Amino acid sequence: MRIALCQLTTGPDPEANLGLLRDHARRAAEAGARIAVFPEAAMACFGTPLGPVAQPLDGPWAEEVRRIAKDTGLVVVAGMFTPAPGGKVANTLLATGPGVEASYDKIHLYDAFGYAESDTVAPGSEVVTIEVDGVGIGLATCYDVRFPELFRAHADAGAVASLVLASWGAGPGKREQWELLTRARALDATVWLAAVGQADPAASGTEESGTPGASPASNTSNAPTGIGHSALIGPDGTVRHALGPEPGMVLADLDPAEVTAVRRTLPVLANRRLPQPR
Template identity: 70%
Template sequence: MRIALSQITTGPDPARNLAVVRADAHRAADSGARVVAFPEATMACFGTRLAPLAEPLDGPWATGVRRIAEETGVVVVAGMFTPAPDGRVTNTLLATGPGVEAAYDKIHLFDAFGFTESATVAPGSEVVTIDVDGLRIGLATCYDVRFPELFRAHADAGAALTLLPASWGDGPGKREQWELLTRARALDATLWVAAVDQADPVASGREIAPGTPAGIGHSAVIGPDGTVRERLTAGPGLLLAEVDATEVDTIRRTIPVLANRRL
């Protein structure tokens, strides 16, 4: 199955960001993709006051994403913010399109490197997978990549691919960590990992406040053997890749780490 990763730099205006989603979803559909994934915080970038922008899953922004999925016939996965009961928001991935309607709330919050996501974001608790054309896909977000048990949970649920939208914070060694962790999670769970980050805002001509996790680019599709199959650089771009579920079966027979687990 062909998938697309849309590496964009979003701003604080949800309507403008939705227009970018529409344009790249049409590009992905024209290129034969069945799924197009956008980064974490597609609705509005970090560094924005999120609570006033958060909308429920039946609100205008999510409805706009559904219309785009209907227009293109492609499953769209995009990061947004929904209201949480305690006054915070949830960091949500909306997955919508032909035969698909699901939402994943980010489980592991980025309370690290001096940033405290949990101050404004409430954690999720449910593992979520979707099915597209017979391919089961797990959903994860950014900091989740540091927690291999979530990716193994996807594999245990029958997933052959995990989609990982992110808005990865810059800093010393952070690109190396991004590349290491995404490849490691593919190996841990012997599945495909498609990691779509926000483009580096500097490469997109946008200034950000220091310490804001705004993305570094370098989105990638990694095979179940841990090898990078396709990768972008820092700037905006649309990555297209073929995902073969039979390769997962082959790798799991060759390296049966899931079957060999003792803990």
């Protein structure tokens, strides 16, 4: 199964961002991809007021993503924001395309490193996997990568791959944590792990928030606007493909049989034991 990891920098305008998705999806389809994965906040970058841009899953933004998927024949996975109770939004992944229609609301909210996602975002509660051509794939978002139990739940549900869509916060040591955590989660669950992040706005050459189509490269809210370094990790924890901080695309083939082979050699899922409290 060929997968496209589409690393880009989105801005505050959902319509402009659809243009980015459309262009990358077309290129991915021309290269023979079956799935195109876009970052968290593909609808609108963090640092943008989320309430006004949030739309339901049957709203115009999601419908246009479905049209992109239909026109290209791809399964498209992209981050958006949907309305939630109490005036908040859900940080939602939309997965749509031939034979696939699903959504995942981010379970673990980024209340760390001086940022409080829970101020405006309501947490999800359900583990979500999709099936593409008989291959099980789990969905996760950014801060979720710090919680190994979610990825083991993907594997328990039959997934041989997990997608992590992110807009990773910058800062000292954050790139190293991203690289360590993505590799660890692949090993925890012995799955292929496609980690697709927002490109670094500085490396993208975008301007500060307020310019149409631009991402806020600097802001006063500590908004996580991305560092890039998307990667495809094998089920043995090795990095197979990786990008730098700037926008780009990785096209790679995932072999589900490799997961079977790794799990035979390294049966961590079968060997699990739950510690008993005293």
